[in-house]
Amino acid sequence: MLRSLAVLTCGLVFLTNAWSADVPKPDAPPQSPMTRTVSFQQGVDGYKGTVDTEIWALATKTLLESNPNASSDANNDGGESQVLMRFDEVIGAGEKKIPKNAQVKSARLLVSAFDQGTTVNLHRLLVPFDESATWSSVVSGISADGLEASRHKDSFTFGKIAANSSEIVFDVTDTVQAWVNGEDNHGWVFMNTGGNGWDFYASEFMNVSQRPKLVIEFVAPR
Numbered sequence: 001m002l003r004s005l006a007v008l009t010c011g012l013v014f015l016t017n018a019w020s021a022d023v024p025k026p027d028a029p030p031q032s033p034m035t036r037t038v039s040f041q042q043g044v045d046g047y048k049g050t051v052d053t054e055i056w057a058l059a060t061k062t063l064l065e066s067n068p069n070a071s072s073d074a075n076n077d078g079g080e081s082q083v084l085m086r087f088d089e090v091i092g093a094g095e096k097k098i099p100k101n102a103q104v105k106s107a108r109l110l111v112s113a114f115d116q117g118t119t120v121n122l123h124r125l126l127v128p129f130d131e132s133a134t135w136s137s138v139v140s141g142i143s144a145d146g147l148e149a150s151r152h153k154d155s156f157t158f159g160k161i162a163a164n165s166s167e168i169v170f171d172v173t174d175t176v177q178a179w180v181n182g183e184d185n186h187g188w189v190f191m192n193t194g195g196n197g198w199d200f201y202a203s204e205f206m207n208v209s210q211r212p213k214l215v216i217e218f219v220a221p222r
Contacts, residue, residue: 086187118194
């Protein structure tokens with residue numbers, strides 16, 4: 001009798017194991033795409049891709065790219081000043097870059113202002129520039145006409161500076177997504193809407209932490 005029970009038990013175990021092997025195991029739950037954040041700031045982690053300069057209508061051929069600060073002013077001593085800025089080496093392969101076709105969750109351009117003024121609009125540039133740009137070389141400054149710069153403003157600031165911080169944040173998510181999708185990265189132009197200049201520190205400023213900074217949060221493509 002005991003031997004018969006033992007044989008019966010072994011048979012049941014065998015059948016159970018065979019049945020379990022034939023039943024498909026449920027798929028593992030899909031993992032949520034991982035969100036990553038990268039930042040670009042001149043002199044931080046070896047980054048050297050910030051290109052920025054001021055162009056001024058009263059100094060049409062003067063190079064201002066080495067100035068530690070920049071001014072956006074519709075009437076700077078009688079002539080308009082604009083600021084051009086670009087971050088190179090942002091899109092591509094590599095741990096500290098944004099891969100093509102990624103989903104940009106947010107992108108913020110941070111600048112440290114030290115002189116408040118009137119409202120400043122940030123427009124995406126549609127034409128290239130380099131550090132040797134002057135008011136004359138870009139043909140009497142940049143116009144937000146849909147040819148030189150987008151008519152649509154990426155973001156703006158009322159020109160005010162908070163009492164506890166000089167950091168000003170521009171939302172540039174749409175533009176960075178456009179670059180990731182394949183459009184050319186020509187950067188931005190800061191354009192003041194009035195005659196009260198708005199000044200901030202440029203990429204040449206000695207205090208690295210107050211240089212312009214681009215912070216991007218994204219999800220890499222599968």
